[in-house]
Amino acid sequence: MSDLPTTPTVSASGLTLRYGGTAALDDVSVRLGEGVTGLLGPNGAGKTTLLRVLATAVPPDKGAFTVLGNDPGTTAGRQEVRRALGYLPQAPGFHPDFTAFEFVDYVAILKELTDRTARHREVRRVLDDVALSDVRGKRIKKLSGGMRQRVALAAALVGDPGFLVLDEPTVGLDPEQRMRFRELIARAGEGRTVLLSTHQTEDVAMLCHRVIVMVRGRVRFEGTPAELTARAAGRVWSSTERDPGAWAGWRTGTGSFRNVGEPPKDADLVEPTLEDGYLLTLDGEASEVAAA
Amino acid sequence: MTVMTRALLTPVLRTLPWRALAGGGATALLLAGIPRMLSGAPDPWLGLISLRGAALALALGLAFLLDDPARHITSAVPVRRPLRVGLRVALALPGAALCWTAAVFLVPEEARPPVGALTLEAIATAVFALASAALIIQRSTATEPGVAVSTGLLSTAAAAFLLLPDGWALLVSPDDPRWTDTHERWAMLLTVALAVGTRACVEPLRAWRLGSFRGRAQQAAPL
Numbered sequence: 001m002s003d004l005p006t007t008p009t010v011s012a013s014g015l016t017l018r019y020g021g022t023a024a025l026d027d028v029s030v031r032l033g034e035g036v037t038g039l040l041g042p043n044g045a046g047k048t049t050l051l052r053v054l055a056t057a058v059p060p061d062k063g064a065f066t067v068l069g070n071d072p073g074t075t076a077g078r079q080e081v082r083r084a085l086g087y088l089p090q091a092p093g094f095h096p097d098f099t100a101f102e103f104v105d106y107v108a109i110l111k112e113l114t115d116r117t118a119r120h121r122e123v124r125r126v127l128d129d130v131a132l133s134d135v136r137g138k139r140i141k142k143l144s145g146g147m148r149q150r151v152a153l154a155a156a157l158v159g160d161p162g163f164l165v166l167d168e169p170t171v172g173l174d175p176e177q178r179m180r181f182r183e184l185i186a187r188a189g190e191g192r193t194v195l196l197s198t199h200q201t202e203d204v205a206m207l208c209h210r211v212i213v214m215v216r217g218r219v220r221f222e223g224t225p226a227e228l229t230a231r232a233a234g235r236v237w238s239s240t241e242r243d244p245g246a247w248a249g250w251r252t253g254t255g256s257f258r259n260v261g262e263p264p265k266d267a268d269l270v271e272p273t274l275e276d277g278y279l280l281t282l283d284g285e286a287s288e289v290a291a292a
Numbered sequence: 293m294t295v296m297t298r299a300l301l302t303p304v305l306r307t308l309p310w311r312a313l314a315g316g317g318a319t320a321l322l323l324a325g326i327p328r329m330l331s332g333a334p335d336p337w338l339g340l341i342s343l344r345g346a347a348l349a350l351a352l353g354l355a356f357l358l359d360d361p362a363r364h365i366t367s368a369v370p371v372r373r374p375l376r377v378g379l380r381v382a383l384a385l386p387g388a389a390l391c392w393t394a395a396v397f398l399v400p401e402e403a404r405p406p407v408g409a410l411t412l413e414a415i416a417t418a419v420f421a422l423a424s425a426a427l428i429i430q431r432s433t434a435t436e437p438g439v440a441v442s443t444g445l446l447s448t449a450a451a452a453f454l455l456l457p458d459g460w461a462l463l464v465s466p467d468d469p470r471w472t473d474t475h476e477r478w479a480m481l482l483t484v485a486l487a488v489g490t491r492a493c494v495e496p497l498r499a500w501r502l503g504s505f506r507g508r509a510q511q512a513a514p515l
Contacts, residue, residue: 057367082370093361093435095307103362106303110369110376114295155365 008033009193010054010163012065017049017058024049025060026217036189038204038225039197040278041214047197048090048167050214054195055087055165068162081163083112086156090167090197092148096141100132100151103140107155126154130184146177153184164194170203182206201275211274213281221281225274232272232280237263248279296371297379304379309356312438313384316353317391320346324395327403339403340410340465346395347414348449350388355421355445356438357384363435377426377493388418405466409475413462416482421445423489430492 008031017025024046041047052058054065056072064073070080094103104123113119127136130150135143140151149169156164166185170178178200186207188194198204204211204225211228213221221228239257242249247261260276263269323345327338357380360366366376392414396407421441428437452462462481464474 055368057364079370082368085368087365087368089364089367092365093363094365095362098303098306102303102306106307106362107365107369109296109299109303110366110371112296112370114299116299152365 010065010067010195012054013063015050015053015060015063015065017053017060023217025053025063028063028214028217028219030212030219030222032193032195032210034189034191034193035209036185036194036196036207038208038211039195039214040199040201040204040211042282044216045214046217047214049217051087051165051167051195051197052089054163055085055089056081057087057089083159084162086159086161086164088152088156088164088166088169090171092152092155094140094148094151097139099137099139100127100143100147100154101136103151104154104158108158111159113159122158122160123154126157129157129187130154131180146173146181149173149177149181150184153181153188157188162192164188164192166194166196168197168199170198170200178203201273201278205274213278215282228277228281229272229274230277232260232276234269235263235280236260236270236272236276237267238270239268247283297375300371300376300379301383304376305383307360307362308380308383309359309438312356312359313353313387316350317387319349319352320391320395321398323349324398327399334400334403336403336405337465339399340405343395343399343405343410344413344463346392347410347417348445350391350395350414351417351421351445352442354384354388354418355425355441356436357381357422358425358429359436359438361435363429364433374493381422409466409471409478412475412478412482416478416485417445417449419482419485419489420448423485423492426489426492 010030010032012031013029015025015028016023026046028046028050030050039047039050049058053060054067056078059072064071066072067081068084070084071077072081095106098106101123104127105119108119108123113122124133124136127133130153132147132150132154135147140148143151149172153166153169156166169185170181173181182203185194185196189207196203196208208225211221211223211225212219213228221231237243237259239259242251242257243259243261243264245261245264246259249257249259249261252258258270259267260279323342326342327334330338358377392411396404396410424441424444425437428434428440434440456462458470460477461470461474462477464470468474
């Protein structure tokens with residue numbers, strides 16, 4: 001697990017949060033630097049909880065963290081964190097009768113941009129950044145799902161935050177919209193810290209310089225995408241029949257089977273992908289977590 | 293009025309659940325107008341029931357006041373939640389007060405119960421509804437607690453009418469010897485609801501334990 005950021009902009013230690021008897025976060029320690037960090041994990045792994053804690057939407061039971069040198073445990077520190085924060089929650093809701101411009105403008109006011117002229121300039125800038133200038137006067141209820149996601153991203157980007165928290169922003173988007181969204185996130189990651197929670201390993205492979213894998217409220221892997229992919233080196237093979245010894249195996253478009261796990265002798269090893277590394281990191285946890 | 297409050301005034305006004313508020317107000321006026329619509333001698337009992345119904349209808353409308361579909365997007369912004377909630381309440385308050393006053397005057401004078409006591413009941417019911425909504429928001433990820441609160445409020449009102457023992461009665465008539473005691477309980481209910489509501493408005497979800505991270509944040513840095 002090399003390449004840890006030497007000057008972390010976000011640093012968390014021992015974050016623990018329990019809902020009833022379940023530990024949504026269990027002693028999580030992470031540190032993030034400039035650029036896009038991907039957060040992978042099965043449903044119920046604690047990704048959204050970690051994001052909400054780091055976004056100061058919910059306090060942890062235990063642990064500490066700083067964002068750009070500010071401690072959210074104090075009122076003044078929390079205000080500073082929120083001033084430096086852009087947050088795109090999972091399934092963001094909107095006031096449907098607002099236009100895209102009005103909604104982002106409302107969020108801009110909540111981010112303390114009170115000067116009307118400067119604020120409107122900033123709102124136009126972010127709407128332009130997310131390619132919504134043409135529909136800025138359209139009511140949100142008339143916009144497509146992809147456009148609404150971009151409105152939410154614009155709301156997160158308004159005020160030029162130094163720390164951007166994005167919770168599954170590409171869910172429900174078609175491939176073209178996803179590609180456009182990736183472009184936006186990549187651009188947003190230039191010069192700021194972005195934490196991106198996703199189920200899409202392609203998003204991580206294409207966007208992220210670092211990746212964190214969470215399982216059952218704990219960090220199971222933290223490193224670069226290349227390091228995660230390397231975990232599957234020598235553990236992915238091709239065969240003409242489904243290999244019963246494989247941890248996961250599926251028929252590919254060419255008719256051969258791609259197997260992931262401990263290969264038999266003389267297996268026809270193939271180049272692993274980030275997804276293979278991720279699957280092997282989960283090592284059976286995904287289905288257990290889903291069943292739980 | 294601060295610069296921030298002025299800037300927030302128009303957008304917050306637009307985020308208010310006007311349909312629910314107007315529905316509650318209209319129902320309240322309709323209920324208060326029943327004694328006047330019915331022919332015959334003014335009936336104090338009917339006046340009392342009508343005004344209590346109007347108070348409940350108003351509270352049911354106000355139960356939706358904190359509904360905010362964009363809550364999650366605005367959950368971590370520097371403008372503090374008490375200001376936003378306070379602004380919503382302040383914007384809805386004049387309309388609610390006007391509606392209640394109109395409801396009181398709709399009941400014929402001969403059938404009108406003691407206005408001060410009934411107003412206390414109406415305020416306590418409304419604050420109870422708002423405090424419940426604030427509590428749901430604080431304790432869950434719900435964005436629109438209005439439906440749950442209004443259902444709960446209706447059930448509570450029915451339970452208060454049917455199930456409360458004599459010593460705890462809340463809904464008695466002015467000629468009942470327990471009238472004064474009952475309104476002391478209403479005042480107590482209002483105080484508790486105000487305290488709970490105010491506490492629930494401090495932060496969304498669970499409250500940050502102020503100062504709990506002091507010092508420990510320093511330990512996080514040299515990971």
